[in-house]
Amino acid sequence: MTSPRIVLVTGAGIGIGRATAEAFAAAGDHVVVTDVLETDGREVVAGIEAAGGSAEFLRLDVTSTEAADALVADVEARHGAIDVIVANAGIAHRVPLSEMTDAKWDHTFDVDLKGILRVVRPALPGMRARRSGAIVCLSSIMGVAYGWDEHVHYSAAKSGVVGLVRGLAVELAREGIRVNGVAPGYIRTAQLLSEKNSLGPAGAEKAAEFIPMGRLGEPGDIADVILFLASQGARYLTGQTLTVDGGLLVGRY
Numbered sequence: 001m002t003s004p005r006i007v008l009v010t011g012a013g014i015g016i017g018r019a020t021a022e023a024f025a026a027a028g029d030h031v032v033v034t035d036v037l038e039t040d041g042r043e044v045v046a047g048i049e050a051a052g053g054s055a056e057f058l059r060l061d062v063t064s065t066e067a068a069d070a071l072v073a074d075v076e077a078r079h080g081a082i083d084v085i086v087a088n089a090g091i092a093h094r095v096p097l098s099e100m101t102d103a104k105w106d107h108t109f110d111v112d113l114k115g116i117l118r119v120v121r122p123a124l125p126g127m128r129a130r131r132s133g134a135i136v137c138l139s140s141i142m143g144v145a146y147g148w149d150e151h152v153h154y155s156a157a158k159s160g161v162v163g164l165v166r167g168l169a170v171e172l173a174r175e176g177i178r179v180n181g182v183a184p185g186y187i188r189t190a191q192l193l194s195e196k197n198s199l200g201p202a203g204a205e206k207a208a209e210f211i212p213m214g215r216l217g218e219p220g221d222i223a224d225v226i227l228f229l230a231s232q233g234a235r236y237l238t239g240q241t242l243t244v245d246g247g248l249l250v251g252r253y
């Protein structure tokens with residue numbers, strides 16, 4: 001039997017990150033569940049272990065370079081490698097342009113875009129040395145296709161993720177490291193259901209009506225695609241950001 005892969009997931013206490021952690025664990029990998037939400041993160045680990053899987057929780061705020069560097073070093077020291085990174089942590093704050101300060105703009109970019117680089121960067125020497133690694137980054141339909149009013153910083157950061165994925169993919173392609181992205185549509189999580197910052201419950205149900213597949217996405221719908229992107233089945237796939245939206249972008253005209 002080959003040893004389990006070591007999979008690091010950011011923002012894995014709830015939502016898409018949680019479903020992703022559970023999916024990798026169910027596939028037999030050891031999952032490093034990280035988040036700023038400590039209680040939720042520990043619950044995810046307890047659930048994985050109760051189901052017979054392997055996981056651990058480590059607190060990580062992706063806005064801290066020192067913390068990301070230290071966490072990657074610690075995981076590599078204890079497990080010997082990080083095989084897969086799912087850079088999922090994200091925020092989507094509603095900010096009308098009239099209230100868009102530098103600080104609000106920078107905060108979203110710090111989490112949603114630079115937060116990815118912070119976690120990937122320290123893991124690259126190890127991945128390069130082993131000539132092996134898979135990285136999956138979370139973008140959004142608001143980054144690959146739509147403009148989102150009162151979320152200009154979010155759309156811009158999520159578009160930035162597409163460029164980050166492309167650049168990393170090309171620079172790392174000859175070193176056995178693949179980098180891809182996922183752009184979810186409307187997925188039933190705390191982010192989407194927030195009345196203050198996104199569609200809210202009623203808006204989400206309304207959106208379900210014009211999604212060609214006739215329903216909102218569930219976190220597991222995204223997790224399964226992330227699992228595929230990190231698998232051998234995707235061995236010739238790099239630099240792409242896949243839209244996973246129940247047909248929304250191609251069907252809304």
Ligand SMILES: NC(=O)c1ccc[n+]([C@@H]2O[C@H](COP(=O)([O-])OP(=O)(O)OC[C@H]3O[C@@H](n4cnc5c(N)ncnc54)[C@H](O)[C@@H]3O)[C@@H](O)[C@H]2O)c1
Nearest residue numbers: 011015016061062088089090138140184186187189190191
């Ligand atoms: N839900 C959707 O419809 C949707 C659509 C498109 C893209 N996305 C993206 O998917 C990813 C996951 O979103 P979700 O819907 O599960 O959202 P969510 O709000 O349910 O979860 C986001 C997670 O990120 C974590 N996080 C936030 N700031 C952090 C920080 N500084 N450091 C570490 N962790 C931090 C949160 O604690 C939480 O666990 C995000 O990048 C989001 O932008 C979601």
